[in-house]
Amino acid sequence: MSQISTLAFDLEESSGQGHGMVAFVDPKSHQIVECNDSLSEALGVAKTQILGETVFQVFTSKSRRSAEKVYRSFLKTQSVSEAELELEDTDGKGIPVTLRLSGARDEKGKIHCTRFSWHNISDLKKETNRLREKVALGLREVNKRGKHLQKEVERRKTTQSKLRNTVTLLRRRAKETRILAKRVIGIQEAERRRLARDLHDETNQKLAFLSLQVAGLMQGLPMKTDQLQQHLQSVLDNISSLANEVRQLAHQLHPAVLEHLGFVEAMEAYIAEISQSKEFEIVFRHRNVHKTIPLELSLCLYRVAQECLGNVIKHAHARTIQLSFVGFAKSLRLSIRDDGIGMTPKQFRGLSQGLGFVSMRERVRLVKGRLRIKSKPRKGTEIHITVPRVENIS
Ligand SMILES: Nc1ncnc2c1ncn2[C@@H]1O[C@H](COP(=O)(O)OP(=O)(O)OP(=O)(O)O)[C@@H](O)[C@H]1O
Ligand SMILES: [Mg+2]
Structure with a gap:
């Protein structure tokens, strides 16, 4: 009698939780000896149809074997056990649940009644699936972006390598230009030096000789040819200024x-x-x-x-x-x-x-x-x- 009242108390408490589905099972025959309304409502069958059935019948065929395994393991170890399974409802979709097994013991400590309690986790599953889909979608997006980024990185790498090649080419060209400029400046200076030497050694000497010749001519002329003297003097002046200019030019070309x-x-x-x-x-x-x-x-x-x-x-x-x-x-x-x-x-x-x-x-x-x-x-x-x-x- 005391056992029955304990079961009744457990059932009421479980019904009070709303989602809680509870059944008490005989550990020898595995038959359901008592269950609450939540279970019969969830399965969509009358309580009278449930009582006396083997407890494994309430599971979908997919999770029946796992339920048996969990139950056997519970009876063997005699410790509280938990698992995720599916209960069979009338529309055949299956109700995702967590199963918790516990036992009522006699004076010798042996289990004389097993308590099956199920908790409906449909909402949790839906939410988990929704989140999973969201994560998958996010992952797909991340992958897409990753691929895009990878392509961008590749593109930049190619551009960078092209740029590097161009820079190398430009450096080489700049070096060649520098070498060329150095040579041109060297040649220009050598040429200037040669021109300066020619102007100084030849042109200037010839001008000096020419001015000596004109001076000689002037000395040999009779006094009365005043006009001619003046004319020759101006030729002499021109020669001397020309010689001066040539000297300056030579100096500018190559300042000795x-x-x-x-x-x-x-x-x-x-x-x-x-x-x-x-x-x-x-x-x-x-x-x-x-x-x-x-x-x-x-x-x-x-x-x-x-x-x-x-x-x-x-x-x-x-x-x-x-x-x-x-x-x-x-x-x-x-x-x-x-x-x-x-x-x-x-x-x-x-x-x-x-x-x-x-x-x-x-x-x-x-x-x-x-x-x-x-x-x-x-x-x-x-x-x-x-x-x-x-x-x-x-
Ligand atoms: N001291 C300065 N004051 C004002 N303008 C100047 C001066 N020096 C150069 N410039 C300007 O800079 C320009 C470039 O000078 P640059 O010496 O390169 O060439 P350039 O004197 O015109 O020709 P080149 O030197 O080949 O005979 C000149 O044309 C001139 O307009
Ligand atoms: Mg200039």
């Missing part, structure tokens, strides 16, 4: 003084020459440049200064040009400043027709130096060249 006396003296001589007839003032200052400068460096600086001064004369309309040449422990700096009309970046970046800036930059680069230009329209121009003071540059 640069080789023999150095940059400062060559610059002073050049400034004296160009200052003669012009309407501007050139101020040249130098500091700490006593040490001898390698010819390659002084030639570079001289040519750059020549081009800068030439540019100021040609384009700047300046009144004052300041040249400064300063020696530091490891470098030399030449600066040319003018108070002229200045220029736009397009002009000084060498984008104009002229070759002056292009050649200047190339010469400075060949001696591993740096060229900086500061200029603005109507604000004058400053050009700074810094070169390392090394003995052997190439």
